Amino acid sequence: MVAWTIGKEMPELPEVETVARGLQRAIAGRKILGVTLGKTDFIDDAAAVEKELPGRTIRKVERFGKFLLLRLGGENHADGALLVHLGMTGMLMPLAVSEPQAKHTHVVMQLDDGRELRYIDARRFGRMAFLAGEVLRRELERFGADPLESGPEEFAKRIGERRARIKALLLDQSVIRGVGNIYADESLWKAKIHPAQLGARLKPKQTKKLYAVLLEILKKAIALRGSSISDFLDAEGLPGEYQRHHRVYGREGEACFRCGTRIRRVIVAGRSSCFCPRCQRAPRGWKKRI
């Protein structure tokens, strides 16, 4: 079975990139004939989705941060795009009409080749919106730099002037787009920076190192089709492999790969954060939670 499914792990940049590439191969060029909606509370404007999609062609599938961006065109339409955020459990996959409809299927787009593009999301933490023109442009403008497309200077500028904790900054999509909990923790471990360290307190060398390892980790994760614990399968039906390379994420209580110290988990910026208390020294005055 061909499936674009995210298992237990939330889709972050590498997982969304994997899905986007698979979808680009599978559905680019297809026309959307019709749309059937189920629950719509995760859709910005369900009526717009229902009205605008039919008749449009999926020109290109891109990743934008953690969003999938389906660029839609049509002879009598101004170009627009369907933004899909997979949230935690979202899946977007092209399936044969004959394929039984999975539970929690909320959007079905009929394609011109007899298949359907289905959005399945148990928790509905995802988001979907049809946007076009100036509205689309402004929406995308809200997000920060893509780590893959920017450079160390831009990263340093966006991080270095901020007094928020580095973990919060990495997760803040208006600062850097695409990074989530896994890759934030992994890159902080590799750069030996405590998640509660303030952005502005990082030395230039640390910021440079952090950007370098973040880029390296994201690229490697993309090459390995992302992280999955259970059943993330991509276009070729292969699971992601990057979870085997996790150094701190999900390893609370286990030995640090560098120094053997037990990996700890604390809450930083409201998010569970795994780190090595020896390799990643806490900033002065930092009070642990959990």
Add this chain to the structure above:
DNA sequence: CTCGATCCCTGGACGC
């Protein structure tokens, strides 16, 4: 500006 708290939602893990 930055913080924590709260809500959204459901499946899975865990305790009894």
Add this chain to the structure above:
DNA sequence: TGCGTCCAGGGATCGA
């Protein structure tokens, strides 16, 4: 086995 409870996560929002 079957309950109940807790937790996970990204993002929006709100008050401090």
